Amino acid sequence: MIKNTKKSQKKNILSLEDVSISYGTFEAVKNVFLNFKAGDITSLIGPSGCGKSTVLRALNRMNDLIPNCSLKGTVLFDGTNIYDKRVDPVEVRRRIGMVFQQPNPFPKSIYENIAFGARINGFTGDMDELVESSLRKAAVWSECKDKLNDSGYSLSGGQQQRLCIARTIAIEPEIILMDEPCSALDPISTLKIEETMHELKKNYTIIIVTHNMQQALRVSDMTAFFNAIEYEDGDGGKVGYLAEFDSTKKIFNSPKEKTTQEYISGKFG
């Protein structure tokens, strides 16, 4: 009962309205309408080339860094279209942080990896405390506490990825985007990251792209299934679209679309 009332209170934190993204003349994904609720973990799943990573990168304007990438439609965050000409992408990325597929710590000490982002964001408080609390939240404190001055590369892949999560947490974003954060990791590290995500859910909205359907089922509240169809003009190119968006339970137990059913049962993808 309590859970239900809580759910109804959740408001949309990020909305895509008729978003289409192209690389040059090639349309990667089109006409996406999607609402992300605050405090939820939403996973984006779908076969390769369906544009789910593209959509994720569009949410904090990381696509700006890819030449020729253009977006039509609106992405509303906090009531503002982040693709408005007046919007500063740097500010958007401070409030919507990102964790990448490959662990990519800075070639600096573990401590500096965390402190860097906080410092450039004008953090003036107790840095030691921030480093510790960020590492704790990312569940990597026990592995790091004795070697804060060692290079970030001295950690294992899974630990590096949790360091990257800690680094993102340290800037206190409202939303954390994760682009297949576990695809380069072993199952045990993956499990740890998933536990971390459950912890983070209390304070942050998380949007995760994953190829692992079990992971989507384990971690997310909502699931968006993207699919790709061939162009109508039939030149063999494919364009991605949002096939179905619902609570994770419904997507995995009683999907409305046939393609969703086929994808989650492993018939293609």
Next chain:
Amino acid sequence: MIMNSLFYQKKLSRNVGDKFFTSLSVFCALIAILPLIFVVTYILIKGGAQITPELFTLEPNPPGDDLDAGGINPALIGTLVITTIASIISIPVGVGGGIYLAEYSNGGPFSKFIRFGVNVLAGVPSIIAGVFIYALIVSTKILFGSMYSGLAGGMALSILMLPTVIKTTDEGLKLVPNELRYASLGIGASMYTTILKITLPTAFRSIATGVVLGIARAAGETAPLIFTALFSYYYIVGFEDLFYEMGSLAVLIYNFALEPYDAQNKLAWAASFILVISILTVNIFSRILAAFTEKTKRV
């Protein structure tokens, strides 16, 4: 079908041919390295014998009037000063240009034009750089009325260093994995913070290696200095000497090797020795630097 033995057969024409071409290429490789070995040994023997402590402290004497040639102190210091000036000009400009090419440009016509221009500049004969500075600075007396000066020499050398610095910065930055840039931008760093704090430090060693090689190349140049810094017999004592003729090892060699006097010729050998040794040292140093970079690269 005839079955050949699986064992290696020396007499087989393909094996004979193989042997022949292998030996031929080894032979050519040896010939290619011979000039270096001969030049270095010859200079080490001829020049090494002339090295004395006074060489580093005395002024060279004007040729002809006595047997003692003096030292090469002004030329040694001059080379250091001129290459320092060249570095001061070309490193900031070159690194800045390299940053633009690697980080900000998006492969448009402007960056293509700059890349092309840099390549052309790298192929410009060094004497042209000298003539250019001569026409621009020396003959116009634009620098506070001074004509030939160490400053003009440094400018000429900076033109030669510039393409090397731009290219190595560009290439060094391109080697930095994009994930690192994304990581920094993804936590809300601005482009310039990312470049200054993440990308440049990561690429620092490979850029430094290139810059050091550029300096080594510039230090040995003669032609651009003949037109610009000319030569001087006198000690460099103060800042104002920058605005007067300045000696350098390369021009000293050029001048004194052609003198009919034995003493001056010996001085030229000594200067050659020092120049070769220092360029060799710098090259080896940059090798070590590069090797160190390899080791610390991300696994």
